[in-house]
Amino acid sequence: MSSPSSPTRGRPARLDQARTVQTALDLLNESGLDALTMRRLADAMGVQAGALYRYFATKQDLLTAMAERMVGGVADAAGPEGDGDWSERVARLARALRAALLAHRDGARVFAGTHATGPNTLGFADSLMGVLRAAGFGGAEAARALYAVANFTVGHTLEEQAALRPGDGGPTGAEALREAVAEGAYPHLAAALPVLSGTDFTAHFEFGLRLLLDGLRAARR
Incomplete structure (x- = not known):
């Protein structure tokens, strides 16, 4: 006998991790974070609520997976080494992160409440760190600059x-x-x-980003 989340002969599985995350993002865009519940997600997937816990032990686990999906491709915004001044490459990464969060209703709230360690999130962090270290920042300086840029971008987008x-x-x-x-x-x-x-809000963001980059230039000197 098939379970609510298992495929029946001739039919695709109704539940898998990637489709669950995408459906959750669709519901987020439709109704916002406060209305996103595991029960509502299960109804949209056509499964029992308990079936979701096969992939996500808690709602927080689901939100973390959603945050990770949101920032897919953001790390590529820096471009290859030599493609612009280091500060412009950092700015591109910050803008790409903001755009990725703005692409989803309450995207910044979802991202700010998680500590994703997937390849998309870590790829963004590693790309930004790489740009800074190549520009001459030490490891500790680059790490703190990463936090400053990421926290400013997420915080600004959250307020926006x-x-x-x-x-x-x-x-x-x-x-x-x-x-x-x-x-x-x-x-x-x-x-x-x-x-x-x-x-x-773009003007507000660019003003703050410019101040942040000016401060990093001064620290580098």
Whole structure:
């Protein structure tokens, strides 16, 4: 007798690890992280909820696999050695990571809550470390620079997605900020409110990334 997740004659298996992760990403994009449950995923897969635990012992294990899938190919953004200044190659990696997380609803929340050690995540880290070490940074400096670039990129994207996500029938983060500043006595915030509540997140990201790279250049000198 076949189990809910095993193939029957002439039919493909309804459940495998790769398809489970892809279905979970589809549900994430459709309804967001808060609505993604193992039961809902099992329903979408057409299996019993218990069948999912064959591949993922916990929901956290599933989220880690999703995070790993999200960043596939990001490591390639650096290009081969000699393809641009080291700082530009680091910038390309940071931009590629941001783009990969933005490609999925709540992508940064998923990634920030995991500690993936798969080939995609480690490949990104190794690629960035390699660029920095080739530029003359020591091992410890390169490791800390890796954390700085990755944490800035993930943190920025986390805030970016949160700012654009409306609450339960309420305003977005940017709208709430405008209302709060308008109702209070915050002259300095009010003067810069168009920037603070603006949605040109690429400009915000590039400004922060430039500051980070300038700091790394100074440290390298």
